[in-house]
Amino acid sequence: MIVKKENSFLMAYLEDSSNVKGGYADEVVIPENIDELCAFLKDANAKKMPVTISGGGTGTTGSRIPFGGAVISLERFNRILAIDSDRKSALVQSGVMVDDLKKACDEKKLFYTSHPTENTASVGGTIATNASGARSFKYGATRRYVRTLKMVLANGEILEIRRNRSVLSRKDSRIILPGESAITVPIPTYRMPEIKTSAGYYAKDGMDPIDLFIGQEGTLSVIVEMEIGLVDKPSKILSAFVFFETEEDAWRFACEARDISRSGRSLIDALSIEYFDHNSLRLLRARDRDVPEKFASAIFFEQEVRAGNREEEVLDAWIELILKYSPSLDNTWVAMNEKTAEKFSNLRHAIPESVNDIIRSRGFQKISTDIAVPDVANIEMMGFYSKTLKNGGLDYLVFGHIGENHVHVNILPKNERENLRAKEMALELVRKGIALGGTVSAEHGIGKIKHKYLEEMYGKNGIIEMARIKKAFDPNCILGLDNIFPREVLYLA
Template identity: 35%
Template structure:
């Protein structure tokens, strides 16, 4: 039986990394597209709400159910085939439950589990084994994330500075609709005419969809449905937070891995110096793949975690003179070119007031792993701190921002964060993708009052970032936690347009209930949708 009634053994599937907890009545774990379609067809007559899950590593509660059915895709985790095009590029087909870390192991070994592969895919695998090592560049912090989940929220991570987000590396996909029908989409095969998108399912159903009219910001963005004139249909599905359909298959474009990967941690006495160095590095470095930042509070948390022992005792010691850190990953075709970039970076650091001799340079795999542990220890330490505080105040959670602005507003948005946090008297720590003007400012409440004041501050930031031409969600998606920010960023009429678009794909509003769009907005749109009598048109 594919659909199982809820019991205590499934309670772990009621939450994700946002620490938000939901409820559900049933759950399923399909292994194939046919099983997935069968589940959706069985649930269709009663219009049961359906929440799609992968590994539940998300931070926006998109995988947290609000009643109904949990459709967990973690067992749809196979590699399905491989091809090579005329230019020599490789394309790998995968199920959505494949975990990123497993994909990386397969690519590093140049070997895949090939059960069920056809002869053409096996021949392509033989050619890949003889080719330079390939990589998939999207690099979220959680390598335990599934590829389907990464597509659902348009994940990015540190290397998005060079390679962009998940959307840029998905060539094709299969989307199972709420009625079990399928849309097969390949990049370049179906484009909108202006803001009108016409689609035909494998079952022969024709859809004419009106895309939202809003203009997206010129900044890193994962806020709501992708909408642009003459856009590719693939781009609409990426970042749709499981609200339009269920991704059953992805075709990923691979690329040759860089010959040289070095990491450099540059330390500064104050934040202004790090910001100045970031701006200069963007213009001078030729091979930077990532520009990451850790503020003074983040370094202090690491110092305390190291002093407390346990797993964090292996962290490198941070002298008191190290006020904040700019981490640069250099990916170059040769060591000579990497060394030239390191020399440029040293001059950037010195010009900004730092000491190049204080920098840590990681050239070997072991050294890079040490710096990776250093970077990932920051969010882990913060989560541990909040979990400890929740023992005495269980109603609080960490409040993590995910906002971005255009290049010219980096200093402005950091000044906004600092002044408003000081005014509110709230503890915080910030880190993240400063190269994309995208910092994760984490408010660390001790009490329920501080938690509520932090949420109010986030609303204030959403308005200010929007006025700067930025995005309220840059990489985590919107899910349930940040849907109120979309009204700030796009306006109520835009949300109504988003609701109508959703209903064109999912007329009973079963999928991703509560993600992106408030249920009341969906209900209002449902009334007008059925009054028009035209399913498939929005």
């Protein structure tokens, strides 16, 4: 096992894309195999030493940033062990980069659906955060594809869970360990919204135990290996940018495209439906002068073209819908070849990247929302964002997964006074999202910066219930401290 203690080495593990400052650690350990990992954790547990798990470091909530103790880096768990075309699955170690897995699947004409726009994320990280992204509109979040997890618990014991083998009910909520001992899981009583969510532990009567470990943000176990479900690769992905004269036109177009896609009654069957407000377009124009200036908003959409599904007819169906909300097709860009499709995809990716650059240069922590609401509440929520942000007088932009009623608001303060105001505004948005039946985090998790939002959503009791689950798996409280809830809550559980 490699152990590094030099500051120059540690620095890279003290940040992610949240711009959370002040992280520190005594060492970074890089186990070469599972035996070394188990031995290290057994020892750390005995010493009650805090341990933070690091994946690709692309998280947006500070969850891989340590505040004391050791960091475990899983970079040596970097092998794709098998891709099985018949079972449509991949057996993967947790440190494999999403991009590498995608490329390997591609060679076998398979498709890994999890699509956080940041390809340098690790597969383990995407499971620990239940990542989703643009294409979860059609395919759902990471959770849906996780078939097996092999993990090491805080005390160094190995736990392997296969989906559909058992359920956790309030009457019998035990997870049996290999040595026949059992952990009783106190399933929380809060009700999760019936939309995609990465806000706190998954908890439902009758749940599959594997779901507890998806979206756990490195607080319950170290995920080392997983089997993931794949789908057939489409022959082509059609994509387009549509620019709109008003914000409302884009919102209504997106909602109609969403409903039509879900109904299965039309050729329209979107893979992703993404939104850009005027400020996002301005940011894109700085990268690509072709982005037109005069429009209030834009929608980017993708649709798979599969065998038996004629591209021209699909395009005609989209054109008909576009013309309901836009006076002409002059404001629409369609990717007619792979090069343009790649350009569109890069443009989409440029937004969070540019925002992260601005945040870093201004020196403040990222103030962004990750709220999703039910379908019926989307237009109301979009209106609330627009009104609150315009009245707020701060720099901001709104972009993201409107097809899932899940856009990201990023507020960009320039000084401490604006920073305080930005936090107040974000809280207002969060409260509105909760009031509309939504989640405070649909894909990024809670990490170290959204504790307050989670408490708004589930109440103090919900947070204490989560701390009880953590203590069931990690009684010495060493893993991922301050992720999901502050470490002080552990004393109350």
